[in-house]
Amino acid sequence: MIAESAKQYGRIVDRLLSHSRPLWRSTAVVALLACTFGAQAAHAYTITITAGPRSIYLQVGAGGYTGTNASGGTPGNNATINVVSVTVPNGVVGSGAAQAMTSNSTVSQSPIDGFAFCNPPAQVYIGAWSRPGSGTGVATLTVTSPANLTSGSDTIPFSQISWVMSGNGDTVFQFPNGTFTGGTQTLGTLARNTWKEQCMTFSYANTVVPAAGTYTGRAVYTLSLP
C-alpha cells in the first residue's frame, strides 16, 4: 500500500520535476519523503525552550518590576531619579575623613526573587539583565558623570565620590568598586541571558574645602546591547 502510494507520488513528483530540475535534485526529494515513512514509528514529544525576545533591563535605585521575576513579574519603566547625599559638618570640612552618603532609595529587595539584598538608605540597588534574543552581543553597563558637582559657579570634583559594591549574602561581586572620574566608566558586561545585581555604598572623600553651599551633579547609568 505504501509502495503503491509512493509510486503514485513519485509519478506526480516526476511530472513536476522531470522537465525542469536536474536529476540529482529530484532524486534527493523523493528519497527523503520515502524514508520519512519509516521514522514515524516511535515519535517523541518535544518542548522547545527559548530565551525570549531581545531585550535589556537596568535598575539603579527604584525600579519598574511588577512583582518579582520569580513569581512571573514583568519589567517596566520608572522615571524616578534617586538622590545620594551627605551633609558635611562644619568642623570636618576638608579634613580627609570620608563621609558616608545615604540615598532616598528604599529598594532593598532583589526583583529577581524578592530577597532582601540591599540595605537602604546606606545602599543603592543596581541590577541589570540582557537577552540578546536570536542575535549576538554582550551588553555593557557604564556610568557617566560630569567633571564636577556644582553650586552656582562653585565646584567640587565628582572624583570626591566613590562607591563600594556589596550585597547581603553576596559572595562574588559582579561590578567593581570605583570612583567617579568625570567621564564615562565601564562597570561591567553581561553575557547572554545573564542577570547581575549589586548594592552600592557611596562615600564622599572630603579632601577639598569648597565654598559653603549645596552641590549637585548627576551620574547616568547606561546599559547598551549592540
Place this chain on the structure above:
Amino acid sequence: MKQFILPVLLCCTPAGASVAFAAQDDVVSSGRVFRVDDSGTVVLDPVLEMEWQPPGRSGTTSLVAGSTRVSVQLNLAAWVGRTGRIYMTLPRTPGPTVRATWRTGGTLLPGTVISGDRTLVYAGPVTSSVLRDLIDIALEADGARLTQPEALAFGFEIELDQ
C-alpha cells in the same frame, strides 16, 4: 530520469521501514530495549520562554527555567503481559545541558533527567495497552549558552525482563 526515480522510491520506502524494524531487532538481541510509541502525548505549552532563577546570592545568575504540563500517553500494546521498566529519555542537543524534573499523577514515577541520559518512570508488569499520566515538568538550563531555541525531543523506551 523517470526510470531512475521510481526504483529509488520503491526501494527506499520499504527499506526505510525495514531499517527501523531491523534497528529494533538489533536492540532486542542486546538488551531487549524498545522505543515506545508516545505519539498520543500532548504538551500543554510546547514552547517555553525561560525565566531567570534566583542567583543563590552570588549577585549573578544565568540559570533559566520554565515549566509546563504534559499529558503522557504511551502505547504499550506490544508488551501487554510482559514485565519491564520504562525510561524517559532526553537526547543531548547542541545547546546547553538541560535538567528536567517532573512530578506525576501517580502512574509514572517522578524524577529528574539530564540531557543525554534517561530516568526510570515505571517498573513492573504491563497490564494495559495504553499507559496515561499527567506530569508537571520543569526545565532548567544555563541561559548563557541558550543561543537559539532548543527543541528538546523527549522520548520513552521500555526495557523488558528476560
